[in-house]
Amino acid sequence: SQQGEEDPQALSIQEGENATMNCSYKTSINNLQWYRQNSGRGLVHLILIRSNEREKHSGRLRVTLDTSKKSSSLLITASRAADTASYFCATDYNQGGKLIFGQGTELSVKP
C-alpha cells in the first residue's frame, strides 16, 4: 500500500506546548499536504509543501519535508484547546489527481 504512516497515533499536551506529528511515505511525490478534522466534521486543508521545498510556514504551523527519508513533520506551536482535532497527511503521487491519506494523529490539547 502507498498509504502514509503517521505517528504518533495519539498525542496529548497542555495548552501552550508545541505539538509535532510525523508522516512517512513510500515513493516519490509531487507534494504533501496536511489536513485537520474536527470531531464530526469534514477534513480541512491546512498547508501544502511541494517536493522541491524543505520547509514551509503558515501562522503557527511549520511543515518540513525530507524527500531523502520520505518523511514530513507538522509542528503546531503554542497550541490551544481549539487545536484539538485529528491531523492527516496526504500525499500526491501524481496518480491522476488522487491523494493518499494517512491514518491520522489524534491531538488533544488540554486547557
Added chain:
Amino acid sequence: DAGVIQSPRHEVTEMGQEVTLRCKPISGHDYLFWYRQTMMRGLELLIYFNNNVPIDDSGMPEDRFSAKMPNASFSTLKIQPSEPRDSAVYFCASRPSRGYNEQFFGPGTRLTVL
C-alpha cells in the same frame, strides 16, 4: 461560496434497503471524490470523477456500490442492498483542475445500517 454540500447528513436504514447519498461540488471544480471513513480502515478513496467521467473506481468495495455524476454540479453514491458493515461516514470532496491538488471536503453523511 457554499462549499461542498452533502445530503443527507445522517441516514439510518435497515439491512437490505437502498441508500443514496448526494453531493454538490463547489462550482467550477472539475474533480469530485467519494471517500469512506471508519475507525478500522481510516479514510478510503472509493471513486473519483474528472469532468463527470469516472477515472478510478478501484476503491469501490463491491458491486453493491455504484456512483454517478450526471452533470458538473451533482453526484450520487448508491448502496444497494445495504449491509451493517457499510456503516461509516461518507465524504465527498472536490477540487479544481488548476493548482496543487488541494481538496475541499463536504461535512459528510453518517450512515448507520441496522
